[in-house]
Amino acid sequence: MLTGMDIGGTNTDVACISDDIFCVKVPNELGFAAALEHVPAKGRLAVSTSQPLNRVIAGSPLKVQSIIIPGPGLYYPGGVSGAINHRGDLVEAVDPEEVRRILEHNPADVLSISAKFSVRNPGIEEAIAEIAREYYPVEKIAVSHVLGRLNFPARIATTELNACMKETVLGISGMIREHIADFYYFKGDGGLVAPGLAHQNPGLLYNSSSAAVALGAYYLSREKDCLVIDIGGTTTDQVLLRDGKPVMERIRINDRNTLIESVAAQSLPYGGDSYIGERLEPTRIGNALAFGGAEPTLTDALNCCGHSIGDSARSLVMDPDIAYEAVRYYVSLLSDAVLSYKPKKIVGTGYLARWLIPLLSRKTGVPASLPEHGESANAVGVAVSRVSMTLWGHFDTGRRRAVINGELVPLPAWNDDDDLIAACREKVREMALRAGADPEDLKEICLVYFNSYDVVRQGYRNETIADVVMQVAPGITAGVL
Amino acid sequence: MTTGIVYHPAYLSHEQHPAHPERKERLSYTLDQLEEEGIWDDPRIIRITPAPANEADISAVHSEEYITFLRTMSRTGGYIDFDTNIPPGLYDSARLAAGGAIAAADAVSNGSVENAFALVRPPGHHARSGMGAGFCYLNNMAIMVRRIQKNGYKKVMILDWDAHHGDGTQDIFYNDASVFFSSIHQSPFYPGSGYISETGYGEGEGYTVNMPVPAGTTDVSYRYLFTKVIEPLAHEFRPDFIAVSAGQDNHFTDPLTGLALTARGYAEMMQRAVRLSGDICEGRLVAVLEGGYSVEAGLPYTNLGVIAAMAGMDLTGIREPGAYETLLSGAVDPSAHLQVIETTRDLSAILAQYWRCFRDLA
Numbered sequence A: 001m002l003t004g005m006d007i008g009g010t011n012t013d014v015a016c017i018s019d020d021i022f023c024v025k026v027p028n029e030l031g032f033a034a035a036l037e038h039v040p041a042k043g044r045l046a047v048s049t050s051q052p053l054n055r056v057i058a059g060s061p062l063k064v065q066s067i068i069i070p071g072p073g074l075y076y077p078g079g080v081s082g083a084i085n086h087r088g089d090l091v092e093a094v095d096p097e098e099v100r101r102i103l104e105h106n107p108a109d110v111l112s113i114s115a116k117f118s119v120r121n122p123g124i125e126e127a128i129a130e131i132a133r134e135y136y137p138v139e140k141i142a143v144s145h146v147l148g149r150l151n152f153p154a155r156i157a158t159t160e161l162n163a164c165m166k167e168t169v170l171g172i173s174g175m176i177r178e179h180i181a182d183f184y185y186f187k188g189d190g191g192l193v194a195p196g197l198a199h200q201n202p203g204l205l206y207n208s209s210s211a212a213v214a215l216g217a218y219y220l221s222r223e224k225d226c227l228v229i230d231i232g233g234t235t236t237d238q239v240l241l242r243d244g245k246p247v248m249e250r251i252r253i254n255d256r257n258t259l260i261e262s263v264a265a266q267s268l269p270y271g272g273d274s275y276i277g278e279r280l281e282p283t284r285i286g287n288a289l290a291f292g293g294a295e296p297t298l299t300d301a302l303n304c305c306g307h308s309i310g311d312s313a314r315s316l317v318m319d320p321d322i323a324y325e326a327v328r329y330y331v332s333l334l335s336d337a338v339l340s341y342k343p344k345k346i347v348g349t350g351y352l353a354r355w356l357i358p359l360l361s362r363k364t365g366v367p368a369s370l371p372e373h374g375e376s377a378n379a380v381g382v383a384v385s386r387v388s389m390t391l392w393g394h395f396d397t398g399r400r401r402a403v404i405n406g407e408l409v410p411l412p413a414w415n416d417d418d419d420l421i422a423a424c425r426e427k428v429r430e431m432a433l434r435a436g437a438d439p440e441d442l443k444e445i446c447l448v449y450f451n452s453y454d455v456v457r458q459g460y461r462n463e464t465i466a467d468v469v470m471q472v473a474p475g476i477t478a479g480v481l
Numbered sequence B: 001m002t003t004g005i006v007y008h009p010a011y012l013s014h015e016q017h018p019a020h021p022e023r024k025e026r027l028s029y030t031l032d033q034l035e036e037e038g039i040w041d042d043p044r045i046i047r048i049t050p051a052p053a054n055e056a057d058i059s060a061v062h063s064e065e066y067i068t069f070l071r072t073m074s075r076t077g078g079y080i081d082f083d084t085n086i087p088p089g090l091y092d093s094a095r096l097a098a099g100g101a102i103a104a105a106d107a108v109s110n111g112s113v114e115n116a117f118a119l120v121r122p123p124g125h126h127a128r129s130g131m132g133a134g135f136c137y138l139n140n141m142a143i144m145v146r147r148i149q150k151n152g153y154k155k156v157m158i159l160d161w162d163a164h165h166g167d168g169t170q171d172i173f174y175n176d177a178s179v180f181f182s183s184i185h186q187s188p189f190y191p192g193s194g195y196i197s198e199t200g201y202g203e204g205e206g207y208t209v210n211m212p213v214p215a216g217t218t219d220v221s222y223r224y225l226f227t228k229v230i231e232p233l234a235h236e237f238r239p240d241f242i243a244v245s246a247g248q249d250n251h252f253t254d255p256l257t258g259l260a261l262t263a264r265g266y267a268e269m270m271q272r273a274v275r276l277s278g279d280i281c282e283g284r285l286v287a288v289l290e291g292g293y294s295v296e297a298g299l300p301y302t303n304l305g306v307i308a309a310m311a312g313m314d315l316t317g318i319r320e321p322g323a324y325e326t327l328l329s330g331a332v333d334p335s336a337h338l339q340v341i342e343t344t345r346d347l348s349a350i351l352a353q354y355w356r357c358f359r360d361l362a
Helices: A032-036 A050-058 A096-105 A123-132 A152-177 A195-200 A209-221 A298-304 A312-317 A320-339 A353-364 A374-384 A417-434 B025-036 B055-059 B064-076 B090-109 B140-150 B167-172 B219-237 B263-280 B299-310 B322-331 B336-351 B356-361
Strands: A002-007 A011-017 A021-027 A044-048 A064-069 A090-092 A110-115 A141-143 A184-186 A226-231 A236-242 A248-253 A256-263 A265-268 A274-276 A280-284 A346-349 A389-396 A401-404 A407-409 A446-457 A460-472 B003-006 B045-048 B078-081 B084-086 B115-118 B156-160 B179-186 B208-213 B241-246 B285-289
Touching (some): A011 A032, A032 A152, A044 A152, A064 A096, A110 A123, A141 A152, A152 A248, A209 A236, A209 A256, A209 A374, A226 A353, A298 A312, A298 A320, A346 A353, A417 A460, B090 B285, B115 B299, B140 B167, B179 B219, B208 B336, B219 B356, B263 B299, B285 B299, B336 B356
Parallel strands (some): A044 A184, A064 A110, A226 A346, B115 B285, B179 B208, B241 B285
Antiparallel strands (some): B078 B084
């Protein structure tokens, strides 16, 4: 049994998949425990926490103290002393007293620590984090080396976001573990990750709803090349599938590049709960009248146009002209967005899809399908996902140093490039199995990048440096395909 | 300010042999540094992917006999001189390097970037029309200059600050008054040319200027030469384009040379070149990587410094790690600057025959 849970803005969707698919939608106002009651005791649980984390980022009231150790290179005002170079050597020492002074004089809610080239040697960040634990609890401290990749400015931005999200993710994990000991988080790239890694790098979980919908829509429809339109309560998301996979992008938050990879999605700020006053507004006040709310929404407007959604009689207090105009405006906006993709087919998901997607198809002339259980495609996508991970490795025989995903590991022995690639393939396989991956999902481990070169000193080649990026790609687990 | 950086992954693949100073390792640490600095994400940087130079562009500089020789030897491997072998496949590598210089020039010419740096390998400034030398096969700079002229910018000023004299480039433009060749280089040193008496020939007389400096020369002397020679000449010559042969082997950690320039010195030198291009030719400046063999301790910092200066970034943090301070003090010769001053006085006297700015000083 595979169970997926997507915590949305209004509801939490739960999908249980074995021979059959069972879906349920639980209003968030009933509490998280109410949703967990629908999770079977046996089988695998995966949770998408997109909405709570998006809220932390969008309206974060948290004050972040960011300790930056730039060393030689581009300038960062207020940088702290200490430096690691490109080979991971400590070339300038940290001054603990300077660090203490900064921690004492600039208190904040959470702490972010980022050193240039820390992914080649985490020593400086670990030393500063140890001092910082006297000033901040561990759940409020994020370090950058766990991100594993070069790109200092993006690592700083991601680490600051991680510092903001870490406590929330730990809190959600605590709540889940009160009911279920083992579970996975669903990532923004469409894969699953063990909670421990998500606690270190909560950015992995950011913006995961779009990935969930993309995987769910493909699983339910088997349409490989299409535009998925997911009509939610507050937004309408569009995700393009090519060869059954969503297009990925590295996202920017608050005008800064991050190292967060997520599914590329466009979003219209309107959904079934969008309030209608004189016209359709990009605002959610509450549920639709038809679902016990106090103000009319797009759902009520559809009822005024002849549909029967929920307690449709309650919707009929709306001015029918305003209702018609609101639906027309929504379909027109969405139509423009859809046509910009030039899709061959639309797959509609989300609760209102069955009423709005036919209107959209008629307006755009693009054929559409509405897969069964499409109203919970997001939770289905979370359920059918697989454990995925990326290995970022740097190996330096001269320094006798190997770093994988920012952590020092024993240097493997290798004779040639193929040897090292094979060792990394085995390493990522081990890591994935330890994280609970289905061995069937590990038949394809992709080598994303490889570069190696000899280090020549005094005319002799006596050292080698290699960089490897190896990935168990996100996607649908082999067990359900 | 937008700066184009021309780079191709194939620039890592050329090697004469694995232990040669001009090897794959040369750019690897620089690329790590650029990646870690987030250079490719920076809105001031535009990455340009080059195509190989075409035969017409190469023929504008090199003789048909030499091109045929290179192409033929590239099939099986061959030999030019003691430290310049022709590994199999060399011609394609050299064409891609020249194509990188062309891509940089085109991007500046058509205004898609304000200036550009071609981070190419193999280098080119020792290559003459009819022969390669000193790790160089095709003269990337000369091929680029001819392309710049084809793009409609007739007067080009070359500033070659590689530690070795750019003898190949000088030779190609020695009798050409449309191209002003200037070079700061260590002397006496390989290739044994670049004396102040070498000033051009025929129509090109007065359009070649050499500034030899002794081992141990520091940032101070390079600043001095900019003030006393390069900037006055540029203002009088009024080029349409400035082209820098950006050798990085003046760095105090370079194992093949004896100069003592720092990463900040490089950055400030490029900053002055950028300002000069802004004053004279609407900012049109292009740089091409030449030598530089301090692959680990020098190049990551000097290449970053050059790029930061070109893109108008804050140079405050451009420096080497503090641990290198003793290496710098060991490389500096305190008497070098006095020699530079004396040589500059002699050079000014020679140049006064051709250039008013030196007569005015006299």
